[in-house]
Amino acid sequence: MKTRVTEMLGIRYPIFQGGMAWVAEHNLAAAVSEAGGLGLLGGASAPGEVVRDEIRKTRMLTDKPFGVNIMLMSPYADDVAKVVVEEGIKVVTTGAGNPGKYMEMWKNAGIKVIPVVASVALARLMERGGADAVVAEGTESGGHIGEATTMTLVPQVADAVSIPVIAAGGIADGRGIAASFMLGAEAVQIGTRFVVAKESIVHENYKQRIIKAKDIDSAVTGRSHGHPVRCLRNQMTREYNRLEAEGKSFEELEYLTLGTLRKAVVDGDVVHGTVMAGQIAGMIRKEQTCREMIEEMMAQAEKLLAGKETVR
Numbered sequence: 574m575k576t577r578v579t580e581m582l583g584i585r586y587p588i589f590q591g592g593m594a595w596v597a598e599h600n601l602a603a604a605v606s607e608a609g610g611l612g613l614l615g616g617a618s619a620p621g622e623v624v625r626d627e628i629r630k631t632r633m634l635t636d637k638p639f640g641v642n643i644m645l646m647s648p649y650a651d652d653v654a655k656v657v658v659e660e661g662i663k664v665v666t667t668g669a670g671n672p673g674k675y676m677e678m679w680k681n682a683g684i685k686v687i688p689v690v691a692s693v694a695l696a697r698l699m700e701r702g703g704a705d706a707v708v709a710e711g712t713e714s715g716g717h718i719g720e721a722t723t724m725t726l727v728p729q730v731a732d733a734v735s736i737p738v739i740a741a742g743g744i745a746d747g748r749g750i751a752a753s754f755m756l757g758a759e760a761v762q763i764g765t766r767f768v769v770a771k772e773s774i775v776h777e778n779y780k781q782r783i784i785k786a787k788d789i790d791s792a793v794t795g796r797s798h799g800h801p802v803r804c805l806r807n808q809m810t811r812e813y814n815r816l817e818a819e820g821k822s823f824e825e826l827e828y829l830t831l832g833t834l835r836k837a838v839v840d841g842d843v844v845h846g847t848v849m850a851g852q853i854a855g856m857i858r859k860e861q862t863c864r865e866m867i868e869e870m871m872a873q874a875e876k877l878l879a880g881k882e883t884v885r
C-alpha cells in the first residue's frame with residue numbers, strides 16, 4: 574500500500590504510532606519503526622535534554638525512519654523544537670496547539686512537518702504555513718481531544734487540503750485502516766493499541782485496563798473548561814466530573830490531573846491515575862508485538878481494500 578505518505582517518509586506501511594505522553598518512548602518507537610511503521614517519540618512535557626537522550630536511544634535500536642511529537646502546551650516546547658533540529662530528526666508531528674511559530678525553522682532544516690489537527694480550519698492554516706501533511710484526529714482518541722468524530726473530520730479535511738491526510742482516532746484494526754482510506758486518508762495513526770504492545774513499557778495494570786475495557790468505558794474530563802481529555806473511567810474521572818458539574822474551575826481540579834498520567838503509566842495506579850485511552854479500547858484484546866499488530870492489521874486492510882474479504 575504505497576501512498577504519498579509512505580513515499581514521503583520512506584516507510585513500508587502507512588501506520589504512525591501516536592506520540593503518547595509517557596508511553597511513546599524509545600523502545601516502543603523503535604519497535605514500530607523496525608516493523609515498518611513510523612515510530613514517534615512523545616515529547617510530552619519533557620525537557621529538551623530528555624528528548625535528546627530518547628532520540629539517541631532510539632537510534633541505537635533502529636536505523637529506520639522515526640519522528641518526534643511535540644506537545645505544544647509543554648513548557649519545554651521551544652526547547653524540544655530546537656533539539657529536533659540539532660539532532661537531525663526528519664519528521665515532526667505536533668499536538669494540542671498551533672505550531673506556526675516553529676514552521677520556518679523546521680522547514681529550513683528539511684524536516685517533514687505533520688501537525689495534528691482537530692478541525693478543517695487548522696488543517697487549512699497548516700497547509701498554507703507549509704505543512705507536509707496533517708493528522709486529522711477525531712474525538713474517539715485518547716488524551717487531549719477535539720469535538721469532531723473521525724468519520725466526519727477525515728473526509729472534510731481531505732476535501733479542504735491537497736497535502737496528504739493521516740486519520741487518527743478510533744482505529745485499531747484493518748477495518749479501521751480500510752475505512753480511513755475510504756474517507757480519503759493516506760495513512761493512519763494508532764495510539765491505544767500500541768499501548769498494550771509487548772515492547773511498550775507501560776505498567777501491566779494500565780495494559781490490563783485497556784484489554785478489559787468495554788466499548789463505553791471511557792469518559793471525558795474537562796470539557797466545560799475547554800481542556801477535554803479522554804481516559805478510562807475510574808475514581809479520578811468520577812471525582813473530576815462530579816466537581817466539574819458543581820462548577821469547580823480547571824485550576825481547582827488540577828490536583829486530580831497533575832502527575833496522574835505518570836502515576837498510571839509508571840506506577841500502575843489505575844484507580845487514582847489518568848488512564849488515557851481511546852474509545853476503541855473496547856476492541857483491544859491482547860498484548861502482541863508491534864510487528865504482529867502491524868502485519869495483522871495490514872493483511873486485513875489490504876484484503877478489505879481489494880474487496881476480497883467481508884468485514885468480520
Ligand code: TUI
Nearest residue numbers: 594644668669670671689690691710715716717718719
Ligand atoms: O495532543 C493530542 N493529544 C494529547 S496531548 C496530551 S498531554 C496532556 N496531558 C494532560 C492534559 C492535557 C494534555 C495528551 N493527549 N492530540 C492532538 C490534538 N491536537 N488533539 C486536538 C488537538 C488540537 C486542539 C486544538 C490542536 C490544535 C488546537 O487548536 C489550535 C489553536 O488554534 O490553538
